[in-house]
Amino acid sequence: MNGAISDVAALAGVSKATASRALTGRGYVSAETRERVVQAAATIGYVASPIASSLSTGRTLAIGVVTSFLNRWYFGEVLEGAESALRARGYDLTLYHLPPDASERARILDSYLANKRFDAMISIGIEASQDEMTRLTTNGRPLVAIGGNIRGGHSINIDDQALGREATEHLITLGHTRIAHVTGHDAELQTDTVHGRRLAGYLAAMGDAGLTSAVHVLPAVHSLPGGYEAAAQLLRDARIRPTAVFASTDEVAIGVIIAARRLGIAVPAELSVIGIDGHSYAEMFALTTFDQQPRGQGAQAVEILLEELEDRPRARGTASDPAVGAAVEVHWPTRLVIRQSTTRPESVD
Amino acid sequence: MNGAISDVAALAGVSKATASRALTGRGYVSAETRERVVQAAATIGYVASPIASSLSTGRTLAIGVVTSFLNRWYFGEVLEGAESALRARGYDLTLYHLPPDASERARILDSYLANKRFDAMISIGIEASQDEMTRLTTNGRPLVAIGGNIRGGHSINIDDQALGREATEHLITLGHTRIAHVTGHDAELQTDTVHGRRLAGYLAAMGDAGLTSAVHVLPAVHSLPGGYEAAAQLLRDARIRPTAVFASTDEVAIGVIIAARRLGIAVPAELSVIGIDGHSYAEMFALTTFDQQPRGQGAQAVEILLEELEDRPRARGTASDPAVGAAVEVHWPTRLVIRQSTTRPESVD
DNA sequence: ATGAAAGCGCTAACAC
DNA sequence: GTGTTAGCGCTTTCAT
Numbered sequence: 001m002n003g004a005i006s007d008v009a010a011l012a013g014v015s016k017a018t019a020s021r022a023l024t025g026r027g028y029v030s031a032e033t034r035e036r037v038v039q040a041a042a043t044i045g046y047v048a049s050p051i052a053s054s055l056s057t058g059r060t061l062a063i064g065v066v067t068s069f070l071n072r073w074y075f076g077e078v079l080e081g082a083e084s085a086l087r088a089r090g091y092d093l094t095l096y097h098l099p100p101d102a103s104e105r106a107r108i109l110d111s112y113l114a115n116k117r118f119d120a121m122i123s124i125g126i127e128a129s130q131d132e133m134t135r136l137t138t139n140g141r142p143l144v145a146i147g148g149n150i151r152g153g154h155s156i157n158i159d160d161q162a163l164g165r166e167a168t169e170h171l172i173t174l175g176h177t178r179i180a181h182v183t184g185h186d187a188e189l190q191t192d193t194v195h196g197r198r199l200a201g202y203l204a205a206m207g208d209a210g211l212t213s214a215v216h217v218l219p220a221v222h223s224l225p226g227g228y229e230a231a232a233q234l235l236r237d238a239r240i241r242p243t244a245v246f247a248s249t250d251e252v253a254i255g256v257i258i259a260a261r262r263l264g265i266a267v268p269a270e271l272s273v274i275g276i277d278g279h280s281y282a283e284m285f286a287l288t289t290f291d292q293q294p295r296g297q298g299a300q301a302v303e304i305l306l307e308e309l310e311d312r313p314r315a316r317g318t319a320s321d322p323a324v325g326a327a328v329e330v331h332w333p334t335r336l337v338i339r340q341s342t343t344r345p346e347s348v349d
Numbered sequence: 350m351n352g353a354i355s356d357v358a359a360l361a362g363v364s365k366a367t368a369s370r371a372l373t374g375r376g377y378v379s380a381e382t383r384e385r386v387v388q389a390a391a392t393i394g395y396v397a398s399p400i401a402s403s404l405s406t407g408r409t410l411a412i413g414v415v416t417s418f419l420n421r422w423y424f425g426e427v428l429e430g431a432e433s434a435l436r437a438r439g440y441d442l443t444l445y446h447l448p449p450d451a452s453e454r455a456r457i458l459d460s461y462l463a464n465k466r467f468d469a470m471i472s473i474g475i476e477a478s479q480d481e482m483t484r485l486t487t488n489g490r491p492l493v494a495i496g497g498n499i500r501g502g503h504s505i506n507i508d509d510q511a512l513g514r515e516a517t518e519h520l521i522t523l524g525h526t527r528i529a530h531v532t533g534h535d536a537e538l539q540t541d542t543v544h545g546r547r548l549a550g551y552l553a554a555m556g557d558a559g560l561t562s563a564v565h566v567l568p569a570v571h572s573l574p575g576g577y578e579a580a581a582q583l584l585r586d587a588r589i590r591p592t593a594v595f596a597s598t599d600e601v602a603i604g605v606i607i608a609a610r611r612l613g614i615a616v617p618a619e620l621s622v623i624g625i626d627g628h629s630y631a632e633m634f635a636l637t638t639f640d641q642q643p644r645g646q647g648a649q650a651v652e653i654l655l656e657e658l659e660d661r662p663r664a665r666g667t668a669s670d671p672a673v674g675a676a677v678e679v680h681w682p683t684r685l686v687i688r689q690s691t692t693r694p695e696s697v698d
Numbered sequence: 699a700t701g702a703a704a705g706c707g708c709t710a711a712c713a714c
Numbered sequence: 715g716t717g718t719t720a721g722c723g724c725t726t727t728c729a730t
Contacts, residue, residue, distance in 0.1 A: 004723060015701045020725060027726080028699055047463045051409065052723030054400045055706045062443070070432065071425030080419045083446045087457070092466065094411070095442045097432045108436070114396045117441065225633045258633075261610060284574045284607075353707060364717045369709060376710085377715055401707030404722045 003044050012040035023048065050092075062092035063305060064118040066136075068125050068148075070097055072222075073251065073279055074294050078124050078146060081298025089306055094118055098126060109135045120305040122298075123150055127193050142308050144301045144328070149192045154304050156297050156330040160194050160276075163290050163334060164201020167246045167274045170288070170336070172209050175344045176244040176272060179206065180216040182230050182256060183248045189219075198248045198276065216242060220252055227255020235263055235271070243345040244272040250279035250289050257285050257341065272342040276334075288342040290334040297332055304328050352393050361389035372397065399441075411441035412654060413467040415485075417474045417497075419446055421572075422600065422628055423643050427473050427495060430647025438655055443467055447475060458484045469654040471647075472499055476542050491657050493650045493677070498541045503653050505646050505679040509543050509625075512639050512683060513550020516595045516623045519637070519685070521558050524693045525593040525621060528555065529565040531579045531605060532597045538568070547597045547625065565591060569601055576604020584612055584620070592694040593621040599628035599638050606634050606690065621691040627683075637691040639683040646681055653677050 009019035014033060021027040022037035029037070040046075054060045065082060069075045079095075086093050096112060098105050109132060113121070120141050126148040128136060137143055137153055144154035164181075171179050181202045184195030191200065199217065206215050220230035227247060234256075235241050247253035253275030260271050267273060268286075275282065278291030308325060358368040363382060370376040371386035378386075389395075403409045414431060418424045428444075435442050445461060447454050458481060462470070469490050475497040477485060486492060486502055493503035520528050530551045533544030540549065548566065555564050569579035576596060583605075584590050596602035602624030609620050616622060617635075624631065627640025657674060 005725095006723085016724080017702080017726075018700055021700085024725080030699060033699080045463075047460065049404075049465050049723055051400055051403045051465060052706090053725075055398075055404050055708090056723080056725045058706075060400065070429045071422065073420065076420030076425055079444075080446065083419065083444060084448075087446070087461075092461065093444045095428075095432060095444050097429065097436070099433075111396065112436075112441065114394075115399050117399050224630060228633055255633075258607070281573060284577055284604075354709095355707085365707090366709075366718080367716055370716085373709080379715060382715080398707055401722090402709075404724090405707080405709040407722075 003046055005046070005048065007044055008037060008041045008046050011044065012037045059309075060092075060117060060119050061090060062094055062118040063302075064094045064096055064113065064121045066096045066098055066113070066121060066123045066126060068098055068100075068127070070095075074277060075124055077294035078298040081295030082122055082302055083298070085299040085302035089302070091302075091306070102129075105132060114139060119309055120144075122146060122301045122305065123148060124298075125194070126150060142305055144304050146297050146301055147194065152327065154301075154308075154328045156301055156304075156332050158290075158292050158332045158334050160197035161201040161204070163276055164198035164246070164248075165205045166201070166336065167198075167276065167290070168202045168205035169209075170338075171244040171246060171272060171274060171342065172205065172211070174244075174272065174342060176242075177211055177214055177345075178216070178240075178242040179211070179214065179244045179246060180218060180234055180242040181246050181248070182218050182220045182227060182234070182252050184222050185219045195222075195248050202246055220255075222249055222252065224251045224255040224258075227252035228259045229255075231256040231259035232263075235260060235265060241265075241271075243270070244342070245274070247273065247275045250275040250277035250282050250287060253287055253289070254279070254281055254285050257287065268341050268343045269346060272345070274342050278334075278337065282337070283339070286340040288339050289337055291337050292332065292334045300330065300332075304330075352395055354395070354397065356393055357386060357389045357395050360393065361386045408658070409441075409466060409468050410439060411443055411467040412651075413443045413445055413462065413470045415445045415447055415462070415470060415472045415475055417447055417449075417476070419444075423626060424473055426643035427647040430644030431471055431651055432647070434648040434651035438651070440651075440655070451478075454481060463488060468658055469493075471495060471650045471654065472497055473647075474543070475499060491654055493653050495646050495650055496543065501676065503650075503657075503677045503679075505650055505653075505681050507639075507641050507681045507683050509546035510550040510553070512625055513547035513595070513597075514554045515550070515685065516547075516625065516639070517551045517554035518558075519687075520593040520595060520621060520623060520691065521554065521560070523593075523621065523691060525591075526560055526563055526694075527565075527589075527591040528560070528563065528593045528595060529567060529583055529591040530595050530597070531567045531569050531576060531583070531601050533571050534568045544571075544597050551595055569597075569604075571598055571601060573600045573604040573607075576601030577608045578604075580605040580608035581612075584609060584614060590614075591620070593623070593691070596622065596624045599624040599626035599631050599636060602636055602638070603628070603630055603634050606636065617690050617692045618695060621694070623691050625683075627686065631686070632688070635688040635690050637688050638686055640686050641681065641683045649679060649681075653679075 005019050006016050009016045019037050022029045022034040067075050083093050121143045123145045146156045183199050189196050218230050218234055220226040245256050253273050257267050257273050260267050265271050275289040282289045354368050355365055358365045368386050371378045371383040416424050432442050470492045472494045495505045532548050538545050567579050569575040594605050602622050606616050606622050609616050614620050624638040631638045
């Protein structure tokens with residue numbers, strides 16, 4: 001069924017070279033010949049072997065996507081955005097999941113990501129060690145980092161600190177003073193992580209408002225059940241209960257809302273909640289949140305990469321020069337979507 | 350940094366062939382020589398080009414995963430299970446998202462999946478037309494279908510109809526008679542789909558219990574908000590409200606629970622809910638459900654495929670014979686996890 | 699505008 | 715045990 005290009009050439013009565021030119025669109029072929037070749041290819045159901053093509057051209061028409069989670073809403077959305085953008089441009093997507101375990105990560109970086117199986121890479125939410133960072137960026141293929149802490153090359157990032165600040169200020173403006181922050185778990189609170197940056201924004205806003213003594217930070221697992229459990233602690237004592245919660249993530253925020261309701265605490269009458277993400281569930285919970293349109297991020301990353309790839313001289317033989325074009329650093333905009341989950345506190349202290 | 354095998358060979362003072370043997374482990378090499386080669390490879394940081402290797406051997410060490418959704422809990426879990434199993438065995442995972450649109454699907458099937466970029470395929474929840482089915486199965490590479498309607502080859506499936514029946518019978522046994530079923534949307538209700546089969550199980554159980562006249566089926570979008578909205582309708586009228594709901598999916602079930610709580614309906618005192626999936630949120634909602642361990646399904650699919658691949662004679666040149674070994678049809682077991690979301694109805698009609 | 703031939707990097711017969 | 719050689723299927727100079 002799936003013959004080689006020589007079969008197509010034979011059937012069309014031309015040489016392999018001409019068949020190749022006709023099919024790939026590179027180089028001169030008379031319209032009439034092209035037509036004949038295309039017909040021939042169609043009749044025998046020919047599909048070029050991308051492997052052979054890759055070996056010959058040095059380009060794989062595939063890009064590697066490295067992600068730290070597969071089954072979290074944000075990551076899935078980015079992945080989906082990248083997938084469809086790549087598919088539309090004729091590229092394949094090869095998926096790499098980088099687990100938390102350092103030695104396992106090293107193994108993947110060294111053996112899988114060091115090979116020449118893709119033309120470029122996208123990293124999603126990868127918090128890399130210095131060592132991992134260099135391995136990722138030094139392998140000669142362009143990389144765009146979405147989220148995470150990888151800098152120096154192309155990147156798409158939201159300003160997490162500013163968001164943390166804005167979220168907190170939004171609550172302060174509404175009149176809240178007892179504002180708690182549910183963040184990631186300890187290991188994620190180094191400065192240079194999503195949660196660390198959002199926390200910093202919260203602290204700054206609280207400080208600026210003279211609310212330093214009211215600061216209340218609670219670690220949680222980054223998930224809906226995580227938020228649920230954190231809220232169980234947070235809301236236990238009605239006397240010192242916060243009137244507002246800024247959650248580092250929509251999933252956590254929603255967990256908080258669910259827990260609050262189960263405890264008989266009215267949201268938002270007695271407790272205002274704000275998150276960051278634009279999670280698809282946010283609307284259902286009337287959650288105020290910063291929409292960051294993850295699918296758009298995935299698609300944008302693809303645009304950046306493919307633009308660079310098209311510009312590059314086709315690398316045949318010698319490795320292409322280290323990328324010269326300036327790094328594209330996208331400060332991805334977010335949109336604050338105010339819904340009914342944040343209101344003025346009923347009672348001011 | 351990343352030289353060719355000839356560089357390694359030169360540095361180790363052997364021929365390319367010997368270097369290859371030493372590195373791949375195929376064929377005889379003296380222990381001493383192997384050591385020298387491995388050293389040489391390490392010093393120049395050599396990683397073999399999988400592309401060249403593929404072209405030569407005919408095996409890509411990659412498998413294609415075709416899925417209908419990326420960002421749904423069940424699919425993400427299966428994907429994660431498959432990913433780690435593949436990674437452990439040295440395989441790459443190339444991801445294909447098959448959208449609902451038929452012509453787009455055809456494009457992907459013809460151009461991407463027809464090429465020889467992977468050794469085998471896994472389909473996750475693909476409901477294929479007759480035409481698509483043959484295209485998927487006829488391309489000479491083994492396929493294991495997880496869920497979906499693709500039969501005739503390897504497959505991993507849960508018995509959806511039996512589950513629908515059991516879920517319903519569980520509720521009947523508890524004493525419920527007004528049992529509603531929230532299912533997929535209309536397009537998904539042909540007999541040969543997950544939702545169709547689960548619906549059939551529900552209908553059968555209701556019929557057997559003489560409750561045909563109490564049958565109440567409500568379509569919903571297969572998601573948490575979908576269940577939420579469906580429940581809004583379903584629970585509106587307190588006078589004819591069901592005492593129990595069998596939801597086709599955990600996500601839908603959870604949506605129903607959330608909606609019920611917001612309406613002031615006590616779960617499970619006034620409304621019992623049961624789902625299917627074993628969603629990670631199920632515990633948090635104390636949802637009674639059939640756990641189907643999706644990660645295990647993904648991993649199992651990989652086992653089946655790799656076993657078949659290892660057995661196959663290495664296909665060099667001519668396409669390998671159509672698979673002869675009998676198809677492995679796994680009837681994946683599920684486990685009913687009874688939690689507090691289903692209880693006896695407070696008041697019997 | 700087309701064909702002949704070299705070669706991408708590796709592996710596998712086959713000889714030694 | 716190791717080297718020589720011939721491809722895998724395609725693209726691309728270089729001639730014509």
